[in-house]
Amino acid sequence: MASSEFEGLITIGVLARASGLTASALRFYDDCGLLIPARVDPLTGYRYYRQAQRERAALIRQLRAIDLPLETIAQILSGDPAVARRLLDHHVDDLARRAREAARIVAAVKESLETSPHVAISATVLAEALGQVRAAAARTREIPALAGVLVEAGANALTLTATDRYRLSTRTLVPHRQHGGAWSLVLDPDGLAPITAWLRDVNEIVATPTEHALILTGDGAEHRPTVIDEPFPDHRAVLSRLGPVRTRVVVARHSLLELLEKAEATVQLAIDQTGITTLDSSHLPATVTGSPVTLSFAPATLLPAVHTALGPDLMLDIAAADRPVVLRSAIDGDLTTLAMPTRPATAQNENT
Incomplete structure (x- = not known):
């Protein structure tokens, strides 16, 4: 290339410094036809640009900075101002929509990170x-x-x-x-x-x-009720060790409640197919399935359990006379209460 052909041209390095683009970016824009050099030395492959191309290079850098696709930049630089304005307005609207969506997502993520359970x-x-x-x-x-x-x-x-x-x-x-x-x-x-x-x-x-x-x-x-900083007993282990139900009783809750409210000492309940009988021969009708069993309770243990139970009919699941009795509503299982029987009087006397 004759030296006269270089007059008024600048190297790719000069254009890169003047426009804020890298030389590799300028080579890429040449390859995709967006910013074609004025001359290319056939021997060395060096690219040379006109001084006027500085403005186009700077404009490309600005448009890429706002994430405009190369195809859209080519349309904007095509020379039709009306088309350019329409494309720019559309892009700004799209950026605003994406910003709103990003803000919504960020707010949701922050809430999930910062909001307490x-x-x-x-x-x-x-x-x-x-x-x-x-x-x-x-x-x-x-x-x-x-x-x-x-x-x-x-x-x-x-x-x-x-x-x-x-x-x-x-x-x-x-x-x-x-x-x-x-x-x-x-x-x-x-x-x-x-x-x-x-x-x-x-x-x-x-x-x-x-x-x-x-x-x-x-x-x-x-x-703000305060909390006790101490581990709670493993109550699930207690529930899992109850054993199989051998006797099931369904009794009117108010009847059992009246009996317990009158009791002053240990209450002994003899349970068989006829219902529940106490030591003083009081009898409560009940539906009983399974083996007969006799239970003894301190009223202070059984009375609150019956008083707070749900529903009109109470179901008692009994594994043995010396194992906790499970009390729950006959129709609503949301509330479960365990009441531990006392040792029968006869058993206590044998050990005295």
Whole structure:
């Protein structure tokens, strides 16, 4: 190439520095026909550009910076201003739409990362369950966790459990909605009574666990029952070791309740196909299947279990006279209570 052919031309390196593009990008735009050099040395392959091509190169860099496709850039640079304006407006609208969608996705991701696990549930149902389950909690704090109520959130379920080692009550509730993984904590009984009363006047509450409290929010109010920082006994192991049911009794709950309310000492229940008979010959009609059995209970153990049971008919599942008796509604299995019998008087006398 004669030297006169280079006059007024600039090298690819000069154009790269002037336009903010790299030499490799300029070679790529040459290959795709977007920015063709004015001259190419046939011997060396060097590319040379006119000074006027600086503006086109800078414009390409600006358009690529806003993610315009090469085909659209070629149309914009074709020389028709009306077409260029229409394509640019369309691209800006598309960018705005994508930005809104990105903001929506980011907000959802942030919420999933930052929002604590929580459960939304009927406040009145929760109040009822707390009242029922708390009856099985220990009255002393010899073992602090036994005085509290275990609250567990799992797969579409909120379960409340309490036990004093002689009784165990557990009830499973179905939440309206749930966010986050499983969690559990033990509610301290102190201050729980007024919170339970408040729940009865609220429609729905959201329960959110924290390290030292359970935050209950509903109807613009918030309560924070404290928690007991101590592991709860493995109550599921107790349930799994109950053994097979040998005797099943279905009895009117109010009848059994009246009998227990009159009792002042240990209540002995002789169960056979005719029903339930006590030591003073009081008889309760009942539907009994399985083997006859005689059970002895302290009224303070059995009475709360019967009092808090659901429904008019109570079902008792009995494995043996010295094993916990499972009490639940004959038609509603959401609430389950275990009551531990005492040793029969005859057995006690034999060892004295």
